[in-house]
Amino acid sequence: SQQGEEDPQALSIQEGENATMNCSYKTSINNLQWYRQNSGRGLVHLILIRSNEREKHSGRLRVTLDTSKKSSSLLITASRAADTASYFCATDSSASKIIFGSGTRLSIRP
Amino acid sequence: EAGVTQSPTHLIKTRGQQATLRCSPISGHTSVYWYQQALGLGLQFLLWYDEGEERNRGNFPPRFSGRQFPNYSSELNVNALELEDSALYLCASSLPPGQVYEQYFGPGTRLTVT
Numbered sequence: 007s008q009q010g011e012e013d014p015q016a017l018s019i020q021e022g023e024n025a026t027m028n029c030s031y032k033t034s035i036n037n038l039q040w041y042r043q044n045s046g047r048g049l050v051h052l053i054l055i056r057s058n059e060r061e062k063h064s065g066r067l068r069v070t071l072d073t074s075k076k077s078s079s080l081l082i083t084a085s086r087a088a089d090t091a092s093y094f095c096a097t098d099s100s101a102s103k104i105i106f107g108s109g110t111r112l113s114i115r116p
Numbered sequence: 117e118a119g120v121t122q123s124p125t126h127l128i129k130t131r132g133q134q135a136t137l138r139c140s141p142i143s144g145h146t147s148v149y150w151y152q153q154a155l156g157l158g159l160q161f162l163l164w165y166d167e168g169e170e171r172n173r174g175n176f177p178p179r180f181s182g183r184q185f186p187n188y189s190s191e192l193n194v195n196a197l198e199l200e201d202s203a204l205y206l207c208a209s210s211l212p213p214g215q216v217y218e219q220y221f222g223p224g225t226r227l228t229v230t
Contacts, residue, residue, distance in 0.1 A: 036217075037217060041221075048223045050221070054217075094158060105161065
């Protein structure tokens with residue numbers, strides 16, 4: 007399987023609840039990034055966490071990184087309808103390329 | 117500041133034809149990346165260009181090719197189109213290698229092969 011696998015594949019929650027998505031990867035990384043993609047459109051960068059960081063916040067987003075487990079999580083607090091999108095993690099182990107996972111489809115129910 | 121732009125928005129071709137997709141990066145970005153996203157799937161890395169050179173390519177056949185021009189814009193060419201080439205093709209740009217690797221994405225070109 008490819009570097010950067012998101013889990014779950016799909017997630018449906020009530021508006022106002024927190025959403026947690028996970029990403030696992032296989033090789034050592036320099037950075038891990040999370041992106042959001044609204045239906046059929048380009049990706050928007052959310053947050054980058056470096057391999058020597060364990061946690062990072064940006065607004066309602068909280069990202070953790072556990073390099074010993076080769077995993078990361080993205081937490082969206084107090085979800086809103088506008089958060090409905092696909093979320094991808096992307097890892098880079100070199101300057102050559104960034105590897106994206108297949109994404110988590112998040113649906114927020116009103 | 118203008119973002120990454122791609123053209124055309126939609127492209128319809130028939131099997132066996134060639135498709136050319138274009139991308140203009142953000143001003144100051146020298147790296148351009150191309151990705152293929154088939155319906156409902158994740159992004160598959162296609163090509164990476166920097167300073168006019170191909171730096172890396174993903175696991176795609178040689179009929180997927182491209183180039184980067186002196187102004188850092190880029191073209192993706194797909195020859196001998198097959199039905200399974202139907203996908204959203206995303207272009208992204210970033211600062212030169214060695215700096216932060218955040219990529220800025222364009223809106224994509226949706227290629228339909230009939």
